[in-house]
Amino acid sequence: MSPALNSPAEIHRWCRNFPGTHDQIRAARQFVAGYLGDHPETDTARLVVSELATNAIRHTRSGLPGGRFCVTVLAGTSLLILSVLDEGGPTTPRLCQAHGEDQNGRGLHLIETLTTRWGVHGDQTGRTVWALIPLSPVGPGT
Template sequence: MPGGLMWRRTFPGTEDQVPQARHFVRYLLADSSRRDDAEVVVAELATNAIRHTGSGRSRGTFIVELARTTVAVTVAVYDCGWGGVPRFGLRCWTHAERGRGLVIVAAVADDVGHEGDDQVGHRVWATLTG
């Protein structure tokens, strides 16, 4: 990534690590106007990795990657695979208790996407500009 910085950190695949992932992103983006949005993104993506992929299994992990340039921040979460494929385009019911995470991510991000498969895992990302 020319002209930018990148950090990665591996977390155990347990729900108590989601606040740790948020703290990691918040610390690295202390001076960014998109810090709060990045925290929301990492919390939603990490929670999805733990709940819907092999990351939440015994000894599972997830990886948080943060890439930063002068114009954008990209937050990505890598999972251990064996789970559903992220679907950002699905609408959710307003009062639903589940299924809103990717809708929220897509709403706060300028671009979203994913790559990978069940065998090697997925990289789910969101880019925030500004």
């Protein structure tokens, strides 16, 4: 169990800023995995943050030279909140219809499938896209 989640009665929060480059998507996944350790939802959380970070880099000013994005992980006893703050852009993240073999537009559908709920706050100057993941009980006897 990760040191971050070894006190189930507490709420834990970690944040980290990343340069807006594609290699930092892997670093964001590692950041989340380092927080959750061997928790049952680690793989789901890594996939969700990967999609959110990818969207920040592909669709906002975070992906421009000098751009950044911030990952926040907030965990209580039964819920994990993952969020990515980007530097804004002209469009708001939304579910869209993917056509045929086109891979664009599938990330938010995946997030919707893997999470309890997700949403967006902010505007063209900066947005936070967040997702809720229920946490399985861990500890003695589970």
